[in-house]
Amino acid sequence: MDRQPTLIGALVRLRPLVETDRAALYVVASDPLIWEQHPAHDRWRPDVFAAFFDDALAKGGALAVEDAATGALIGSSRFQNHDPADGGSVEIGWTFLARSHWRCGVNRDMKRLMLDYALASVARVLFTVGEGNARSIRALEAIGARWTGEVEDRPMADGITRHLRYFIER
Numbered sequence: 001m002d003r004q005p006t007l008i009g010a011l012v013r014l015r016p017l018v019e020t021d022r023a024a025l026y027v028v029a030s031d032p033l034i035w036e037q038h039p040a041h042d043r044w045r046p047d048v049f050a051a052f053f054d055d056a057l058a059k060g061g062a063l064a065v066e067d068a069a070t071g072a073l074i075g076s077s078r079f080q081n082h083d084p085a086d087g088g089s090v091e092i093g094w095t096f097l098a099r100s101h102w103r104c105g106v107n108r109d110m111k112r113l114m115l116d117y118a119l120a121s122v123a124r125v126l127f128t129v130g131e132g133n134a135r136s137i138r139a140l141e142a143i144g145a146r147w148t149g150e151v152e153d154r155p156m157a158d159g160i161t162r163h164l165r166y167f168i169e170r
Contacts, residue, residue, distance in 0.1 A: 001079070001082055001084075001088070001118070001121040001122060003060055003061035003079040003080075003082060003090070003091060004016035004017075004060060004061060004062070004063065004079075005117055007063075007111040007113040007114065007117055008068065008088075008113075009068065009081055009110065009112065010068065010109055011067070011069075011104075011105055011106050011110075011146070012066065012067065012068050012076070012106055012110050012113070013065075013067075013068050013071075014063045014064070014065055014066075014110065014113060014114070015063065015064050015066065016062070016063065016064070017056055017057065017062035017063055017064045017076055018057075019057065020051045021064050022053055023071060024073040025053065025064070025073055025075075025076060026046070026049050026053075028073065028074060028075055028096070028097075028098045029043060029044060029049050029052075029096060030044050030046075030049070031044060031046060031098070032044045033097060033099060034097075034099060035096075037116050037130070037132060037133045037134060037135050037136070038096075038130060038133055038136075039130035039133070039154070039156045039161040039163070040052070040068075040156060040157065041158075042157055043096075043126050045074050045168065048051075048157075052094075052111075056076065056078060056094065059078075059080060060080045060170040061078045061079040061080050061082070062076060062077075062094070063076060063077050063078065063079070064076055064116075065077060065097065065106075065110055067101065067106075070169035074095070074097055074098045074101045074106070075095065075096050075098060075101070076095070076096065076098070077092065077093070077094060077097070077110060077114065078091075078092070078093060078094040079091070079092060079094040079114070079118065080093065080094070081126070082122070084122075086123070087123030087124065087170075088121060088122030088123055088124070089122050089123065089124040089125065090118050090121075090122050090125060090126070090128055091125070091126040091127065091128065092111070092114050092115070092118065092125055092126070092127055093106075093127055093128055093129075093162045095110075097103050097110075107139055108142070108143060111139075111143050112143070115143070115168060119168075119170045120141075122165055122166070122170075123170050124169050124170070125167065125168045125169075126165060126166070127140055127145055127153070127165070127166040127167070127168075128152065128163050128164070128165055128166075129163060129164055130161055130162070130163055130164075130168065131151070131161070131162040131163065131164055132161075137164070140166050143167075143168070144168055145166040145167060145168050146166060146167060146168070147164055147165070147166055148165045148166065148167055150164070150165040151163070151164060151165075152165065
């Protein structure tokens with residue numbers, strides 16, 4: 001599975017994230033309200049965002065999200081942890097969008113593109129979300145994701161945070 005495709009939808013264009021996206025993507029990520037429910041609620045800080053961006057480039061699978069109408073960079077997402085065993089799986093996550101693009105169908109368009117693309121190659125798509133991130137949990141459930149029953153404790157800046165694992169199958 002190519003984890004950095006170019007995907008074009010009605011509202012967004014997804015393309016491989018590149019180093020030259022760093023400054024423009026930080027402008028989006030620098031809004032603390034984007035991160036208020038996220039376990040990494042300090043990702044708006046320059047040093048924390050830099051580590052996030054460096055990780056995205058190092059691991060591959062990172063996608064820049066552009067507004068299809070204007071071409072403006074409005075967020076990012078990733079395909080990570082691809083596992084070809086047992087029909088294959090991949091995780092979609094590390095997603096954030098500019099608040100100007102919330103509640104207008106952008107997240108749904110982006111996830112539909114990513115799911116359709118992934119499920120053509122793998123049997124299962126996974127999502128991991130912080131237990132307290134009600135906004136992301138609602139968004140996952142709205143696209144048909146189901147909780148696996150799995151809970152994972154992950155170390156975060158403020159201590160251990162519980163994460164829930166969701167999935168969608170082909």
